[in-house]
Amino acid sequence: MYSHYGPLCTAVYHLTKPTGYSLNGDIGYYAERLVGITGPILEIGVGTGRMFIPLLKQGFNMIGIDQSKEMLTVCKEEAKRVSFSPKLICDDWTSYPGTETYDAIIIPTSTFCLLPTEEEATRALKQLYRLLVPGGKLILDLDLPFYPEVGEVITSVHTIDETSGITLERKTLAVDWLDQTITTHLTYHKWVNGQLIQTELQEMILRWYGLTEFKLRLEAVGFKNISLSADYNFEEEPVDANQTVTFEAQKINNA
Incomplete structure (x- = not known):
């Protein structure tokens, strides 16, 4: 997945x-x-x-x-x-x-x-x-x-050239204080001339x-x-x- x-x-x-x-x-x-x-x-x-x-x-x-x-x-x-x-x-x-x-x-x-x-x-x-x-x-x-808010979404835009770029959405899914972990979903969308051509979903579990x-x-x-x-x-x-x-x-x- x-x-x-x-x-x-x-x-x-x-x-x-x-x-x-x-x-x-x-x-x-x-x-x-x-x-x-x-x-x-x-x-x-x-x-x-x-x-x-x-x-x-x-x-x-x-x-x-x-x-x-x-x-x-x-x-x-x-x-x-x-x-x-x-x-x-x-x-x-x-x-x-x-x-x-x-x-x-x-x-x-x-x-x-x-x-x-x-x-x-x-x-x-x-x-x-x-x-x-x-x-x-x-x-x-x-x-x-650190103390992210569960459900918080941060979006950024990364330009590749005049016609293409990648948007990145970071969403905090869970903070487990007992297990000392923060789970985040990172969703990447690549766009060319305004058309979505590729997507990636990455799960990141950060342990402190x-x-x-x-x-x-x-x-x-x-x-x-x-x-x-x-x-x-x-x-x-x-x-x-x-x-x-x-x-x-x-x-x-x-x-």
Whole structure:
């Protein structure tokens, strides 16, 4: 029934978050925290390459993984445009069976929050630990809870060219305070010369975490040297629920 980051979603994402577009300084922050890492770095949820391509251009050994073929196609084209041909993996990263390991793993833009259940989150953290070399670094963003009104609809218009564009309707369906999730429907309509030619319906379940809760989850898997930072200022304590929080953790043992 639902599309999973299909062609219309990909088009809107790339229009609104093109390659190199920094969200509140996140690209610079991640580049700074990766300084000195010369081995392979895995970006999870690489999308169309918004952060991935700039990090490649700065000399980092980047590999990307995403479940969306459409997103990866654009990422590949963007990389080729600047003379790169990076390794891009189309798979569910939480169960990806690869045996390669990485010196660092990054998960920007709160992609981790898209895992809808506690079981998936636990499995994902174990997977992250497995994929890191001893001493490897994990950096990921989390969004704190927000308070949308159930039934609220937000519509936006995204112009492709003089004759075509995409409208996007976001509708909040449910907020589950016990399960810590917000469910949203995203309906994409593509129009050419005023005629509707394509539609996509996407369900997005966003899960949030308390800061202490998430630190305990990281520790339970085995991560050490855990820090958190607000709004891309390293180790600055968050003071507002509207801030983006970035966790950093390290795998110490060879396990």
